[in-house]
Amino acid sequence: MSKTNTPEGTESTEQEAGAQLSTAPVEDRGPTLPRLGVIGWVRWFWRQLTSMRVALILLFLLSLGAIPGSLIPQSGTDPLKVTDFQKAHTTLGPLYEKLGLFHVYSSVWFSAIYILLFVSLIGCIVPRTWQFVGQLRGRPPGAPKRLSRLPAYATWRTEADPEQVRTAALAMMKKRRYRAHLAGNAVAAEKGYLREVGNLAFHMALIVMLIAFAWGQLFKFEGGKLVVEGDGFSNVLPQYDDFKSGNLFDSDRDLSPFSFTLDKFTATYARTGPEKGTPRTFRADVSYNQGADGTSKKTSIKSNHPLDIDGTKIFLNGHGYAVNVTVRDGKGKVVSQQAVPMLPLDSNISSQGAIKVMDGYRNAQGKKEQLGFSAWFVPTFAGAGKGTMFSQFPALDFPVLALNATHGDLGVDAGLPQNVYQLDTSHMKAFKDSQGKPLKSRLLPGETMKLPNGAGSITFDKNISEWVTFQISHQPGDTWALGGALAAIFGLAGSLFIQRRRVWVRAVEGPDGVTVVEMAGLGRSESAKLPEELGDLVGQLHAQAPSAPEPEPSTSPTAVPAAEGAETK
Amino acid sequence: MILAAATNENLAHTSNVLIYSSMAVYLLAFFANMAEWIFGSRSKVGRTAAALTTNAEAGAAASAVKIQVKQKNGGTAVLERPQVVTRAAAGARDVPDGPGASGGDEQGDLYGRIAISLTILAFLIEFSGVLTRALSVQRAPWGNMYEFNLTFSTVAVGVYLALLALKKNVRWLGLPLVTTVLLDLGLAVTVLYTASDQLVPALHSYWLYIHVSTAIFCGAVFYVGAVGTILYLFKDSYENKLANGGTPGRFATSVLERLPASQSLDKFAYRVNAAVFPLWTFTIIAGSIWAGDAWGRYWGWDPKETWSFITWVAYAAYLHARATAGWKGRKAAYLALIAFGCWIFNYYGVNIFVTGKHSYAGV
Numbered sequence: 001m002s003k004t005n006t007p008e009g010t011e012s013t014e015q016e017a018g019a020q021l022s023t024a025p026v027e028d029r030g031p032t033l034p035r036l037g038v039i040g041w042v043r044w045f046w047r048q049l050t051s052m053r054v055a056l057i058l059l060f061l062l063s064l065g066a067i068p069g070s071l072i073p074q075s076g077t078d079p080l081k082v083t084d085f086q087k088a089h090t091t092l093g094p095l096y097e098k099l100g101l102f103h104v105y106s107s108v109w110f111s112a113i114y115i116l117l118f119v120s121l122i123g124c125i126v127p128r129t130w131q132f133v134g135q136l137r138g139r140p141p142g143a144p145k146r147l148s149r150l151p152a153y154a155t156w157r158t159e160a161d162p163e164q165v166r167t168a169a170l171a172m173m174k175k176r177r178y179r180a181h182l183a184g185n186a187v188a189a190e191k192g193y194l195r196e197v198g199n200l201a202f203h204m205a206l207i208v209m210l211i212a213f214a215w216g217q218l219f220k221f222e223g224g225k226l227v228v229e230g231d232g233f234s235n236v237l238p239q240y241d242d243f244k245s246g247n248l249f250d251s252d253r254d255l256s257p258f259s260f261t262l263d264k265f266t267a268t269y270a271r272t273g274p275e276k277g278t279p280r281t282f283r284a285d286v287s288y289n290q291g292a293d294g295t296s297k298k299t300s301i302k303s304n305h306p307l308d309i310d311g312t313k314i315f316l317n318g319h320g321y322a323v324n325v326t327v328r329d330g331k332g333k334v335v336s337q338q339a340v341p342m343l344p345l346d347s348n349i350s351s352q353g354a355i356k357v358m359d360g361y362r363n364a365q366g367k368k369e370q371l372g373f374s375a376w377f378v379p380t381f382a383g384a385g386k387g388t389m390f391s392q393f394p395a396l397d398f399p400v401l402a403l404n405a406t407h408g409d410l411g412v413d414a415g416l417p418q419n420v421y422q423l424d425t426s427h428m429k430a431f432k433d434s435q436g437k438p439l440k441s442r443l444l445p446g447e448t449m450k451l452p453n454g455a456g457s458i459t460f461d462k463n464i465s466e467w468v469t470f471q472i473s474h475q476p477g478d479t480w481a482l483g484g485a486l487a488a489i490f491g492l493a494g495s496l497f498i499q500r501r502r503v504w505v506r507a508v509e510g511p512d513g514v515t516v517v518e519m520a521g522l523g524r525s526e527s528a529k530l531p532e533e534l535g536d537l538v539g540q541l542h543a544q545a546p547s548a549p550e551p552e553p554s555t556s557p558t559a560v561p562a563a564e565g566a567e568t569k
Numbered sequence: 570m571i572l573a574a575a576t577n578e579n580l581a582h583t584s585n586v587l588i589y590s591s592m593a594v595y596l597l598a599f600f601a602n603m604a605e606w607i608f609g610s611r612s613k614v615g616r617t618a619a620a621l622t623t624n625a626e627a628g629a630a631a632s633a634v635k636i637q638v639k640q641k642n643g644g645t646a647v648l649e650r651p652q653v654v655t656r657a658a659a660g661a662r663d664v665p666d667g668p669g670a671s672g673g674d675e676q677g678d679l680y681g682r683i684a685i686s687l688t689i690l691a692f693l694i695e696f697s698g699v700l701t702r703a704l705s706v707q708r709a710p711w712g713n714m715y716e717f718n719l720t721f722s723t724v725a726v727g728v729y730l731a732l733l734a735l736k737k738n739v740r741w742l743g744l745p746l747v748t749t750v751l752l753d754l755g756l757a758v759t760v761l762y763t764a765s766d767q768l769v770p771a772l773h774s775y776w777l778y779i780h781v782s783t784a785i786f787c788g789a790v791f792y793v794g795a796v797g798t799i800l801y802l803f804k805d806s807y808e809n810k811l812a813n814g815g816t817p818g819r820f821a822t823s824v825l826e827r828l829p830a831s832q833s834l835d836k837f838a839y840r841v842n843a844a845v846f847p848l849w850t851f852t853i854i855a856g857s858i859w860a861g862d863a864w865g866r867y868w869g870w871d872p873k874e875t876w877s878f879i880t881w882v883a884y885a886a887y888l889h890a891r892a893t894a895g896w897k898g899r900k901a902a903y904l905a906l907i908a909f910g911c912w913i914f915n916y917y918g919v920n921i922f923v924t925g926k927h928s929y930a931g932v
């Protein structure tokens with residue numbers, strides 16, 4: 001980068017001494033075109049793919065490629081929004097569809113980026129591991145000729161003889177847990193191999209995580225089920241309200257047999273303070289059977305505490321109230337008695353829903369008809385005269401049900417899937433009250449709303465149930481993903497916090513017969529502590545081989561190489 | 570019961586007063602920092618140019634590399650231990666660090682010290698503000714962006730003060746940090762203010778404490794790193810200009826001359842970013858463990874998750890760039906800034922513009 005004047009030789013000395021201080025591949029500058037031939041091209045392509053430069057570009061592309069998925073609605077998370085988007089953008093929609101932008105993370109191009117990255121990663125790890133094993137088997141390289149060129153350097157003259165100094169140095173380095181050996185007239189020592197171990201572990205852990213994640217995606221399933229208190233669920237496909245699964249999921253093989261019943265749901269809320277109305281506890285007490293015919297066990301499921309049956313997790317996802325209503329026809333015969341789940345609209349559980357009487361009802365004229373009631377429910381009503389149907393508190397303090405009554409054809413036979421919380425009123429007629437206005441009324445528990453002209457009645461029963469939506473999901477491989485993640489953190493910490501460094505101690509007899517000791521250290525580029533560490537080592541060795549009295553100024557320059565271009569203060 | 574509510578409201582009110590007071594003190598600290606820079610401009614320092622020109626002239630000499638000496642007196646040795654001579658890595662420009670904002674000017678230095686004292690005071694006040702806020706809502710103060718902003722700036726200042734306490738050369742961070750903390754708090758109390766409020770039940774988990782606290786901490790540290798990176802870019806252009814024989818403007822000279830050398834700033838930024846990267850990795854993993862417990866899947870490409878991932882990959886790219894020879898210096902610095910930009914977008918952008926499971930906080 002910057003063009004400072006590097007004295008001849010500095011770079012090469014350092015490169016030679018620093019060789020294999022990391023297993024990072026040497027960057028070959030610029031793509032040299034291969035000789036013709038398939039093998040030549042393949043080899044060239046492979047070298048490019050596993051180079052650091054390309055790894056960097058792929059990493060960059062990966063983060064760039066992840067962006068659209070966060071800004072454009074994704075069919076995986078919110079299919080409704082995707083449909084809305086496609087309706088609103090008639091030109092962009094199809095284009096996005098083609099580019100896979102509604103399912104970025106499973107699109108061809110996104111997969112291509114990360115698969116290339118991981119191929120590159122494997123192509124990088126394998127040779128690096130071998131290289132590292134080789135380094136562990138070998139010994140730290142011998143001292144470069146001119147130690148004074150290295151980033152940290154010290155020298156002094158001593159009367160101890162060279163042999164003695166080297167022995168002392170070797171012992172000292174070994175004691176400090178350096179891998180050290182005597183090479184020629186110098187001790188070569190190296191420490192911090194764990195950095196490389198950490199780095200390799202980190203990159204391998206990334207592969208483990210990816211495989212675990214891919215495995216999980218292929219075999220996972222995830223479904224939702226609304227259960228009213230007293231009702232149950234058994235783990236077979238038709239029982240789910242909604243269900244999503246990975247490509248290799250097989251419902252016969254992968255749905256483990258279990259069933260459960262929701263005995264009771266309890267929610268408590270803060271009654272005072274700034275957090276008034278905040279849920280304190282959500283608890284679903286369930287009885288469950290594991291296996292085809294196991295014995296029933298009792299447990300409770302709370303938010304953040306799923307129930308785990310054979311690796312399938314059952315989460316408490318949402319809750320609300322279900323009103324029990326009894327509908328009678330004109331003759332007083334009960335035609336329907338049902339618990340109708342209401343959809344919560346706010347945090348105080350003001351809810352909305354639809355009560356549908358599909359069959360069994362005959363109107364005053366004895367003709368078959370369907371009934372539909374739009375319902376609003378609040379667990380805590382503000383009080384008469386205080387108007388609106390907005391709940392004041394999420395618990396059942398003052399429950400009120402408001403109904404609009406209609407009759408006609410609910411349109412359920414049209415074959416279109418219906419929203420259970422809404423009425424399709426296109427073929428329904430409102431009942432009218434005595435003033436000719438649409439019939440509506442607010443009921444307290446136990447109260448009954450009479451339909452006009454002997455059309456029957458609807459009773460808001462006293463027992464109000466709660467319902468819970470459970471999310472039932474299974475994602476195999478998550479323990480592997482977690483293990484990989486933890487290994488990645490530790491590997492990363494090792495790789496970033498451990499310094500790999502080399503120290504050389506050379507002791508030779510100077511021309512005047514006095515021993516010259518030189519010590520130098522070299523670390524990876526960001527080595528703040530290296531000079532300090534070298535200082536300590538110098539101090540220790542110096543204590544064993546103290547400085548000789550200063551020679552006359554005319555001694556040869558090699559004795560004091562520090563003077564060469566380097567100023568000391 | 571009413572009493573309890575009143576206490577809570579009192580606490581919330583106290584918290585607001587404390588936050589405003591801390592802003593006032595930060596403002597004073599800002600002026601003191603400015604004074605340090607202004608008084609410091611009286612000193613004439615031209616060390617960078619000197620170093621670079623002597624370098625150029627000494628090109629033919631055996632070595633042009635400047636030396637910085639670590640001098641430690643050996644403990645048990647009778648004689649003073651030999652000095653360790655250090656030199657910059659081959660190919661690096663070797664320029665001494667600037668003298669700091671005060672430029673060696675005594676009055677400037679005095680103001681600098683006052684600025685630090687005021688910053689400490691403001692930090693303590695702000696910290697109490699955050700604490701009372703937490704007490705008033707009886708939970709960790711990380712429920713919405715207002716609280717998030719408060720905690721964020723408190724932690725950033727805390728990191729700065731901790732580095733100072735560790736005797737690191739970071740006084741140059743003072744002015745930019747205090748300025749942005751003021752902006753951050755200003756934004757918090759005007760735009761983002763939310764009366765103390767409740768949390769949705771999905772947040773009732775100890776993972777909230779683990780995941781969110783590390784997220785805030787990482788953000789604050791990344792921020793400190795980003796300030797270092799930006800200053801590095803300025804200083805590096807300045808040095809480049811000088812090295813190429815150009816004459817930078819007087820203002821630039823006065824300011825940049827007093828900053829540490831570009832090398833030092835670059836290293837500072839790298840160390841800060843590298844040190845916190847494993848924690849950021851942990852933050853994401855903790856988040857996905859929590860998501861696994863709360864939402865039934867540990868990774869679902871929710872916008873917040875996606876942007877954490879993007880940020881993570883961007884920082885990984887930066888670290889890679891540093892580990893590869895050809896990409897040090899400015900290019901790597903740009904990557905670091907992009908990575909920090911991703912972090913900021915994850916925090917502001919995703920909360921405000923994108924809806925996802927994480928948008929519970931309101932603004």
Ligand code: HEM
Pocket residue numbers: 022023024025049050051052055059117118120121122124125199203206495496882884885888889892
């Ligand atoms: C999957 C995406 C990858 C991620 C997230 C990633 C992340 C990282 C990180 C954070 C570091 C910094 C650790 C340090 O500075 O010591 C690092 C270092 C390194 N990475 Fe990767 N990496 C990825 C893929 C690759 C690939 C494909 C290669 C090979 C082509 C590679 C080769 C290296 C090398 C050689 C180092 C260490 C250089 C040194 O010795 O300091 N990485 N990686």
